[in-house]
Amino acid sequence: xxxxxEKGVAMGKTLAEKIWAEHIVRQADGEPDLLYIDLHLIHExxxxxxxxxxxxxxxxxxxxxxTIATEDHNVPTLDILKPIADPVSKLQVxxxxxxxxxxxxxxxxxxxxxxGIVHVVGPQLGITQPxxxxxCGDSHTATHGAFGAIAFGIGTSEVEHVLATxxxxxxxxxxxxINVEGSLKPxxxxxxxxxxxxxxxxxxxGQGYIIEYRGSAIRxxxxxxxxxxxxxxxxxxxxxxxxxxxxTTIAYIKGKPHAPENWDEAVAYWKxxxxxxxxxxxxxxxxxxxxxxxxxxxxxNPGQGLPLxxxxxxxxxxxxxxxxxxxxxxxxxxGLTAGxxxxxxxxxxxxxxxxxxxxxxxxxxxAEIIKGKKIASTLRMxxxxxxxxxxxxxxxxxxDKVFIDAGAxxxxxxxxxxxxxxxDQLASGERSASTSNRNFEGRQxxxxxxxxxxxxxxxATALRGKLSSPADL
Amino acid sequence: xxxxxKHTGTGVxxxxxNVDTDQIIPAVYLKRVTRSGFEDGLFAxxxxxxxxxxxxxxxxxxxxxxxxxxxxxxxxxxHAVWALQNYGFKAVxxxxxxxxxxxxxxxxxxxxxxxxxADVEAxxxxxxxxxATAITVDLETRTVTYNSVxxxxxxDDYTRWRLMEGLDDIGLTLKQTxxxxxxxxxxxxxxxxxxxxR
Numbered sequence: 001x002x003x004x005x006e007k008g009v010a011m012g013k014t015l016a017e018k019i020w021a022e023h024i025v026r027q028a029d030g031e032p033d034l035l036y037i038d039l040h041l042i043h044e045x046x047x048x049x050x051x052x053x054x055x056x057x058x059x060x061x062x063x064x065x066x067t068i069a070t071e072d073h074n075v076p077t078l079d080i081l082k083p084i085a086d087p088v089s090k091l092q093v094x095x096x097x098x099x100x101x102x103x104x105x106x107x108x109x110x111x112x113x114x115x116g117i118v119h120v121v122g123p124q125l126g127i128t129q130p131x132x133x134x135x136c137g138d139s140h141t142a143t144h145g146a147f148g149a150i151a152f153g154i155g156t157s158e159v160e161h162v163l164a165t166x167x168x169x170x171x172x173x174x175x176x177x178i179n180v181e182g183s184l185k186p187x188x189x190x191x192x193x194x195x196x197x198x199x200x201x202x203x204x205x206g207q208g209y210i211i212e213y214r215g216s217a218i219r220x221x222x223x224x225x226x227x228x229x230x231x232x233x234x235x236x237x238x239x240x241x242x243x244x245x246x247x248t249t250i251a252y253i254k255g256k257p258h259a260p261e262n263w264d265e266a267v268a269y270w271k272x273x274x275x276x277x278x279x280x281x282x283x284x285x286x287x288x289x290x291x292x293x294x295x296x297x298x299x300x301n302p303g304q305g306l307p308l309x310x311x312x313x314x315x316x317x318x319x320x321x322x323x324x325x326x327x328x329x330x331x332x333x334x335g336l337t338a339g340x341x342x343x344x345x346x347x348x349x350x351x352x353x354x355x356x357x358x359x360x361x362x363x364x365x366x367a368e369i370i371k372g373k374k375i376a377s378t379l380r381m382x383x384x385x386x387x388x389x390x391x392x393x394x395x396x397x398x399x400d401k402v403f404i405d406a407g408a409x410x411x412x413x414x415x416x417x418x419x420x421x422x423x424d425q426l427a428s429g430e431r432s433a434s435t436s437n438r439n440f441e442g443r444q445x446x447x448x449x450x451x452x453x454x455x456x457x458x459x460a461t462a463l464r465g466k467l468s469s470p471a472d473l
Numbered sequence: 474x475x476x477x478x479k480h481t482g483t484g485v486x487x488x489x490x491n492v493d494t495d496q497i498i499p500a501v502y503l504k505r506v507t508r509s510g511f512e513d514g515l516f517a518x519x520x521x522x523x524x525x526x527x528x529x530x531x532x533x534x535x536x537x538x539x540x541x542x543x544x545x546x547x548x549x550x551x552h553a554v555w556a557l558q559n560y561g562f563k564a565v566x567x568x569x570x571x572x573x574x575x576x577x578x579x580x581x582x583x584x585x586x587x588x589x590x591a592d593v594e595a596x597x598x599x600x601x602x603x604x605a606t607a608i609t610v611d612l613e614t615r616t617v618t619y620n621s622v623x624x625x626x627x628x629d630d631y632t633r634w635r636l637m638e639g640l641d642d643i644g645l646t647l648k649q650t651x652x653x654x655x656x657x658x659x660x661x662x663x664x665x666x667x668x669x670x671r
Contacts (some may be wrong), residue, residue, distance in 0.1 A: 026652040034649060034658050037666055043532060046550065048506035059643070062653075065668040074504060088504040095506045106667045127665045135577065137575060155551035155577035167648045167653055171629075173572075204543045237546065239572050257671045260663040276507070301491050301546070317648040322490045322590075329489075338560055386630060419548075423501040436546060440495040441499050442518045 012276025014175045015244050016210040018338035019150045019273070023133045025167050032169040037150075038132040041118045042105065044071035044096040046137030047420070050160035051099040052372070061103040063166045068127065069100050069107040071119045073138075074421040077384055077411035080110045089422065100238040103163075111228065116413040118286070119143040119355040123227065124303045124389055124430055126256025130245035130270040133463020135162055140355045140437065142233040145242035146226035148273050152240040153401065168377070173239045177208040177275075180217040187470045190225035191357060191435070193217065194232040194450035195295035197287060199305040206238030212275060213243050217289035223252040224361035231356045232437050235302040240342040244274045294469040296342055297439045297452040299330035304439075308457065308469050314338035333441055334449050335429070342467050345451070350430040350462040351444070353411075354418040357435035357455050358386030363394045366459035367402040369470055374407050376465030381408035382424060384416040420445045433461040474582045476639035478500035480563045481609040482536030484600040484619075485526055490541030494574060497545065497553040509553055512559035538565045538618045539596045543575025544585075554581045564610045566617065569595050579632050580642060584610060595622070612637055623662055 013021070026034040039204045047069070061067060084090035093110075100107040108114040111312025114121055121138055122128040130148035135141060139153035154168070157446035160451065162168055180193055194470075198205075211233050218226070226243050233241025248269055254261050260266035275281075293307035304327070306313065315338065331338065336345070352358075352366050363385065375381050383403045385391035391413055392401055400410045417424040418436035422442065426432055435458050439450040451467060460468040497664025519525045526532055538557065544567040545553060545587045554577045557565065565583065568590040578585045590595075599606055599619060608619045610631055635642070 025656045030629075032653065034646065036653070036660070045499075045503050049508045049551075052506070053643075054509075057643070059647075065666040068667040073500075086504075092504050092506055106670060127667060129665055132664065137549060138550075139547065151547035153573055155549055155554070155573065155580065157551060157577065157580040161646065164643050165650075166657075167646060167649075169642065169646065203546055205511060207569070207572060227670075234573075236548075237543070237571060258665045258667075260665065262663040266663040269663075287615050301493065318628050326490055395531075419500045421494075421503065438493075438495065439494045440547060442499055443495050446499070446518055 010416055012236060012279035013274045014279045014281060015148065015212055015242060015273055016150060016175050017131065019104055019131055020172055032171045034167050035080060035164055035170045037132060037135050037168055038066060039122070039127060039134045040067045041071050041122060041134065041136035041141070042159070043118050043138065044092045045073040046156050047099065047159055048092065048095045048347060049156050050163055051103065053160040054163060059164045061105065061163045064104040066165070066166060067105050067396045069105050070115055070118050070121050071096060071110055071277050073415045073419065075110055075414045076258050076422050077414050078415050079423060080412045097271060113273055113388050115391065117355045117358060117415055118303045119231065120358060120386035120390060123147070123223070124256070124259040124387060127251050129253060129260070130249060130273050131139060135168065139234040140231050142238070142241045143231040143347050143355055145233065145240050146223060148245035148270070150242065153234060160336040162345050164330055172241060173210045174208055176206060176211045176238070177281040177284040178211055178213050178287065179284065180213065180215040182217055182292070183220065184217060184289050185454060189454040189456060190221050191294040192289070192292050193289070194229045195297065195305045195452060196292055197293070197432040198232065198236045198302050200287070201236055201285065203235065203303040204235035204237045204303050206233060209238050211238045211241040212235070213241060218243055219246065222361060224359040227359065228356055229405060230304065235437060241331060245270045250418070268318065276430055277358065294454060294457050296457065296467055298334065299327060300333055300436065300439055300441050305452070308342055308467060310342055312336045312338050312340045312342065343472065345467045346378065346431070346465060347433045347461050347467060348379050348430045349426060350379060350458050351384070351417045351434040351436060352381065352455055352458050353384030353386065353416055354435045355415070358390065360386060360390050360393050362435065362455040363399050364397070365398045369456055369459035369473070370406045370463065371402045373463055375462040377466045379462065381462045382417060383408050383414050384410060384411045389412045414454060417444050419443060420448070433458050433467060435456035474639045474641060477582055477584055477612055477636045479609065479611045479613060480536065481607055482563060483534060483605060484537045484539050484596065484608045485532045485535035486597040486600045487526055487538055488597060491539055491546060493547035494545055494550050498550065498556040503552050508555055509559055510607065511556040515519040515556040515560045516629055519600060535559055536563045537608045537610060538562050539593060539600065540565060540567045541593070542569045542590060544570050546571040549573045551577045554578045554583050556582040558583050566593065566596065572635050579636065582636060582639070584612065584636065586610060588617065588624050588626055609644045644661060
């Protein structure tokens with residue numbers, strides 16, 4: 001049969017292909033595409049060696065006006081206006097400050113209203129917009145894909161490359177569609193959508209792909225919830241994840257400080273950013289939103305998750321030998337016994353925050369459950385807003401009082417216990433219910449045990465002391 | 474960057490899959506502002522275990538890490554590559570690598586080689602039977618050889634050429650500055666800028 005292309009009929013393009021094509025600076029046979037980068041986000045941990053490289057080679061930053069920095073990964077969330085107590089962390093933050101000054105890069109430091117987790121700051125400034133290419137030396141850069149942008153994490157060598165040239169040689173990933181149709185039950189959130197996806201396709205399932213999240217359940221999500229989904233694309237191994245812009249996207253950007261002055265022209269372009277009806281994805285995966293339950297991880301990688309009503313799995317039930325070994329190791333590390341109902345697992349620390357779930361909507365949904373109640377006396381709860389602005393917004397709504405009155409700790413903005421680079425860590429053997437993105441061994445502190453959950457599950461767990469959904473209260 | 478053409482060394486069998494970059498180097502070790510000295514953080518948590526493979530005398534001088542599937546998942550930290558290199562590894566062999574880790578390794582001159590899982594398992598068995606087994610990773614011929622076994626691997630021509638020449642990616646791109654200038658002329662005017670601050 002003659003293909004459409006042979007007949008001279010052009011095939012449609014996927015959203016990712018459209019954005020990619022628009023950013024090709026140079027294309028040559030046998031070489032990666034040279035891709036233009038619209039926005040480069042910087043933080044203290046993955047940039048010092050890149051700036052050093054520039055200095056050594058006598059190079060400069062090509063487009064400081066397309067670059068923005070913030071302090072987030074290793075900053076304290078208490079006493080933020082005092083000098084940082086850990087001298088090594090202090091040196092790293094001081095190095096960022098000196099580098100930004102030397103190269104003329106905008107920086108939001110501790111104490112600044114726009115300081116916060118880099119992936120919360122971009123969207124709240126309105127600097128994250130549809131159709132862009134966005135990179136950062138952080139794997140959760142995929143968050144910005146929620147606006148219909150190609151956004152991905154890079155290493156420090158690539159950070160240096162983007163600083164010097166505003167481009168990146170890149171091989172075009174394949175495209176994957178994940179169609180989520182139906183509607184979520186009450187108490188089920190976008191966090192549960194993405195945890196269910198990762199459990200379904202595995203931590204390597206998205207490798208080599210850009211995922212486009214589609215379907216009625218995705219369309220119905222707020223921007224905050226879409227960011228949660230795209231944020232964890234990397235946990236499925238994907239290069240990036242995105243969602244086509246729509247009225248929800250446009251309404252979110254409108255009025256933000258960096259919303260385009262040339263608004264109508266920008267919106268007209270954004271409205272052209274969708275996957276054509278005759279476009280072909282390399283692979284398509286379907287998920288039924290009606291059937292989803294609150295999800296929780298039981299193991300040490302984000303693919304090891306189950307509905308909260310399930311029991312800790314038995315490694316012997318895994319057919320694949322590698323998965324079996326991995327499950328055995330995970331249960332040993334997590335201190336869990338096969339067959340234990342997940343809801344019987346007692347928790348020591350609840351962490352509400354991170355670039356996955358540290359936005360205002362996340363704080364609101366957790367506060368709604370906690371309001372007027374007390375957290376279990378057996379645990380501590382840290383509430384860490386994603387940015388200083390989110391913190392202020394929450395305080396204006398009285399959410400800080402809700403958390404403090406319930407017995408939780410109200411902190412300043414940063415990555416905090418998501419990766420435990422600052423003093424916010426789990427002790428060895430301590431168990432958390434965490435709204436963050438990674439349950440790797442030792443991620444939240446050496447020997448710490450992490451269960452990934454949504455903000456509402458985190459809140460319900462804080463009240464009951466064991467892994468719980470709001471329906472259990 | 475140092476050229477990579479061919480390397481011969483002994484292997485270290487890491488019988489684990491899904492080795493994420495938090496295991497390769499935990500976050501608390503990422504606070505240095507230099508590119509060296511990260512070897513003390515390599516597999517830091519696991520190295521407390523006397524039975525961990527890197528703590529065994531017979532593997533102390535190994536330079537080729539042979540790991541389970543999905544090596545390097547998680548965080549984009551290039552420190553994971555530096556930690557492996559600072560420790561002395563020249564190549565990592567696995568059936569599957571996470572994208573960002575693979576990109577970082579090939580930028581930095583740590584050769585990541587993909588071979589089928591069955592071949593990884595055969596290598597584990599061979600190394601464990603004789604830790605002094607010489608393993609040669611040859612980028613020129615795109616093969617891994619040990620004992621009488623020869624395994625072909627694929628790597629794209631461009632990356633292979635860049636590694637064999639030890640070329641600096643930035644230097645190569647800066648030769649294309651005319652293309653970048655021309656692209657910037659045509660960029661959409663309403664794309665956001667971070668400066669001036671609004």
